[in-house]
Amino acid sequence: MSTPPPQYQNQPYGYAQPQPQPPRGPQPGAALRMVKAALVVLAIFGGLGYYVWQYNTSPTGGKAKAEASASAAAAEAKTHDPEVGDCVKVADPQGEPLPTVVDCGSSEAE
Numbered sequence: 657m658s659t660p661p662p663q664y665q666n667q668p669y670g671y672a673q674p675q676p677q678p679p680r681g682p683q684p685g686a687a688l689r690m691v692k693a694a695l696v697v698l699a700i701f702g703g704l705g706y707y708v709w710q711y712n713t714s715p716t717g718g719k720a721k722a723e724a725s726a727s728a729a730a731a732e733a734k735t736h737d738p739e740v741g742d743c744v745k746v747a748d749p750q751g752e753p754l755p756t757v758v759d760c761g762s763s764e765a766e
Contacts, residue, residue, distance in 0.1 A: 711718035735757050738744045743760035746753045758764045 714720060736754060738755050738757050742757045743762075743765035744755040745758045745764040746755050748754060
């Protein structure tokens with residue numbers, strides 16, 4: 657005994673063709689959702705903009721801190737680069753000697 661073929665050739669057995677939906681008007685609250693989404697986007701971009709502005713203009717952080725760190729590193733490097741006539745203190749003279757420029761009147765000068 658065989659079973660009858662499905663009602664529609666392109667549909668599995670027992671499923672009906674979908675019916676077209678009539679066009680609907682605007683969803684209630686759609687404008688409110690759009691306003692909320694716009695506020696979220698503005699808040700994100702506003703916060704990011706404020707962070708970038710603060711990073712570049714703050715005298716105690718961000719760009720100023722990076723410049724101060726670079727300046728301190730340059731000053732530190734200068735203390736380990738003696739010139740002719742400078743008084744130095746040598747750390748670890750037996751291993752890797754590290755000369756440090758010191759005041760010639762100090763007891764550390766060698």
